[in-house]
Amino acid sequence: DDLEGQVRKWTDAIATGKPLETEVRLRSSDGQYRWQLDRGIPLRDEHGNIVKWYGVVTDIEDRKRAEEALTVLSEDLRESKAKLEKAQRITHVGYWEWDLVSNRINWSDETYRIYGLRPQEYPMDIVKVQEKIHPEDWESGMKVALSAGDRFDAECRVIRPTGEIRVAHFHGDVKRDASGQPTQMFGTIQDITERKRAEEALQLVSSDLQDSKAKLEEAQRITHVGYWERDLATDRITWSDETYLIFGLRPQQQPINLAVLRQKIHSEDRALLSHALDEALAGRARYDIEYRVLRPTGELRVVHSTGDVKRDASGKAYVMFGTVQDITDRKRAEGEREKLRQLEADLAHVNRVSTLGEMAASLAHEIKQPIAAAITSANTCIEWLSHEPPNLDRARAAAARIDGYGNRAAEIIDRIRSLYKKSPPRRELVDTNGILEEMLTLLEGEASRSSVAMRAELAAGLPKIMADPVQLQQVFMNLMLNAIEAMMESGGELTVKSQMQDAQLQFSVSDTGVGLPMEKKDEIFSAFFTTKPQGSGMGLAISRSIVESHGGRLWATANAGRGATFHFTLPAQTAEPTSSTFSAGLDASRMN
Numbered sequence: 001d002d003l004e005g006q007v008r009k010w011t012d013a014i015a016t017g018k019p020l021e022t023e024v025r026l027r028s029s030d031g032q033y034r035w036q037l038d039r040g041i042p043l044r045d046e047h048g049n050i051v052k053w054y055g056v057v058t059d060i061e062d063r064k065r066a067e068e069a070l071t072v073l074s075e076d077l078r079e080s081k082a083k084l085e086k087a088q089r090i091t092h093v094g095y096w097e098w099d100l101v102s103n104r105i106n107w108s109d110e111t112y113r114i115y116g117l118r119p120q121e122y123p124m125d126i127v128k129v130q131e132k133i134h135p136e137d138w139e140s141g142m143k144v145a146l147s148a149g150d151r152f153d154a155e156c157r158v159i160r161p162t163g164e165i166r167v168a169h170f171h172g173d174v175k176r177d178a179s180g181q182p183t184q185m186f187g188t189i190q191d192i193t194e195r196k197r198a199e200e201a202l203q204l205v206s207s208d209l210q211d212s213k214a215k216l217e218e219a220q221r222i223t224h225v226g227y228w229e230r231d232l233a234t235d236r237i238t239w240s241d242e243t244y245l246i247f248g249l250r251p252q253q254q255p256i257n258l259a260v261l262r263q264k265i266h267s268e269d270r271a272l273l274s275h276a277l278d279e280a281l282a283g284r285a286r287y288d289i290e291y292r293v294l295r296p297t298g299e300l301r302v303v304h305s306t307g308d309v310k311r312d313a314s315g316k317a318y319v320m321f322g323t324v325q326d327i328t329d330r331k332r333a334e335g336e337r338e339k340l341r342q343l344e345a346d347l348a349h350v351n352r353v354s355t356l357g358e359m360a361a362s363l364a365h366e367i368k369q370p371i372a373a374a375i376t377s378a379n380t381c382i383e384w385l386s387h388e389p390p391n392l393d394r395a396r397a398a399a400a401r402i403d404g405y406g407n408r409a410a411e412i413i414d415r416i417r418s419l420y421k422k423s424p425p426r427r428e429l430v431d432t433n434g435i436l437e438e439m440l441t442l443l444e445g446e447a448s449r450s451s452v453a454m455r456a457e458l459a460a461g462l463p464k465i466m467a468d469p470v471q472l473q474q475v476f477m478n479l480m481l482n483a484i485e486a487m488m489e490s491g492g493e494l495t496v497k498s499q500m501q502d503a504q505l506q507f508s509v510s511d512t513g514v515g516l517p518m519e520k521k522d523e524i525f526s527a528f529f530t531t532k533p534q535g536s537g538m539g540l541a542i543s544r545s546i547v548e549s550h551g552g553r554l555w556a557t558a559n560a561g562r563g564a565t566f567h568f569t570l571p572a573q574t575a576e577p578t579s580s581t582f583s584a585g586l587d588a589s590r591m592n
């Protein structure tokens with residue numbers, strides 16, 4: 001490749017007579033070309049004519065190589081410097097150098113930018129640098145870092161000329177001379193303000209999350225509600241800690257899948273579970289199931305589990321998730337409550353029966369009256385028949401009276417029987433005034449024995465209502481007996497009223513007795529509250545629960561003069577019974 005050029009150069013040199021210096025590749029004996037420096041000088045005679053050319057050929061292969069390498073290198077360097085600058089800009093990493101001997105500091109462009117300056121705005125020295133670093137950080141970060149050893153790593157706040165504060169991370173190295181004196185420091189500076197902020201935000205969010213996760217766990221623990229999730233593709237079931245606890249396990253004690261779950265469920269309930277899952281997956285019913293969990297200790301717990309199905313766009317189910325709640329205690333409490341309710345109902349019955357027992361004497365009196373009257377009429381009848389001729393008209397009239405008295409006695413007995421009977425609640429059209437009149441009749445003897453006069457102010461034309469007549473009888477009887485008992489010592493007047501008030505039937509039973517016990521106006525309605533030596537304290541509690549089960553209200557007021565008045569309302573419209581048991585509404589709180 002060099003031949004032509006070489007020939008031309010020599011031709012020129014010979015023609016012009018100028019010394020020649022050229023680089024040419026010559027082949028050596030091993031067949032390899034090597035760069036040579038070919039230099040020629042003309043030798044002239046006294047006339048100045050060229051007689052000879054002297055030449056020297058020097059092998060410059062190595063220098064050539066080195067030069068080439070150098071150009072490549074310098075090109076590379078230029079390129080890498082540009083790349084480095086770019087990288088510095090992108091990563092916000094700057095480069096710095098501090099010559100400890102001359103105290104000169106070099107900054108890369110990006111370093112200037114990080115400090116809020118234009119690239120190479122002015123030369124740097126250590127005093128200027130120190131000015132730009134937050135004093136606290138200079139002391140605690142930079143200085144400590146500088147004395148730490150050959151490597152350092154510090155985080156400092158950089159104050160920009162605008163006053164803006166940036167957080168920068170310094171990495172550096174210290175160079176020392178042979179005697180160990182530090183001569184130079186160099187390293188990088190990185191603006192980590194954004195990263196810091198992001199980290200802080202992340203920390204905040206994650207601590208928030210941690211917090212809400214903890215709260216959730218706490219809530220789950222308090223409410224005994226656990227969470228579960230079943231991946232339908234892998235059959236993996238994820239449980240929250242509380243779910244593990246409900247199943248009698250340590251949190252995350254073992255992996256769960258459907259087979260494992262089934263194992264932990266009472267064998268009788270497994271079919272139920274399968275059915276509920278099938279129905280939910282088929283989209284026929286929401287997953288809502290109660291089953292018994294068999295804890296490893298053998299203890300049985302009742303749980304309530306509900307769930308939902310997640311489906312993809314094509315409607316294919318891929319995840320089921322939901323909650324599980326330990327309802328054993330609630331179940332138990334419900335059972336207790338049911339027992340209590342039964343007890344109350346029984347007690348109410350006993351109460352009624354014993355009240356009636358106490359009334360037996362007066363009732364005997366009640367019944368004796370028509371029977372005595374019937375006997376008298378029967379005697380009269382016999383007498384009229386034994387007349388000659390018999391007075392049939394009078395005998396017939398006497399017989400009719402016997403019939404009347406007999407019926408009256410039978411009615412009284414029936415009514416008593418109906419009070420004794422423990423019958424389920426019923427609703428029928430009831431004439432409340434009729435019931436009141438019956439009760440007045442029934443309690444006549446009791447009243448007169450306590451020198452109590454009974455008065456009725458019954459509104460005419462009251463609508464009949466749907467009610468349980470036996471229960472209403474009982475309310476009236478309780479209130480009227482209480483009234484009579486309140487006037488036992490002194491005698492007095494008992495007034496029963498009925499009226500329409502705001503589309504409701506309203507009744508009152510008032511007396512002129514001892515009055516309500518002081519400051520116990522509300523307690524009197526509590527079960528077992530009594531001020532009487534033989535009292536049961538059940539009368540008012542039962543009465544209130546009966547009235548409330550009919551949709552009404554029962555309360556007491558003190559009279560302006562002597563005594564107390566008990567009022568109660570019943571809705572006039574025909575209402576459905578609100579509860580099936582006699583003592584509906586008598587809840588545990590009233591038992592206190």
Ligand code: ADP
Nearest residue numbers: 482486515516524530531535536537538539540
């Ligand atoms: P008992 O009659 O067995 O005591 P009650 O529930 O019927 O049970 O009554 C509770 C209490 O309410 C009575 O002990 C009494 O102190 C008070 N009380 C009820 N009715 C009257 C009334 N008419 N006047 C004054 N106090 C009454």
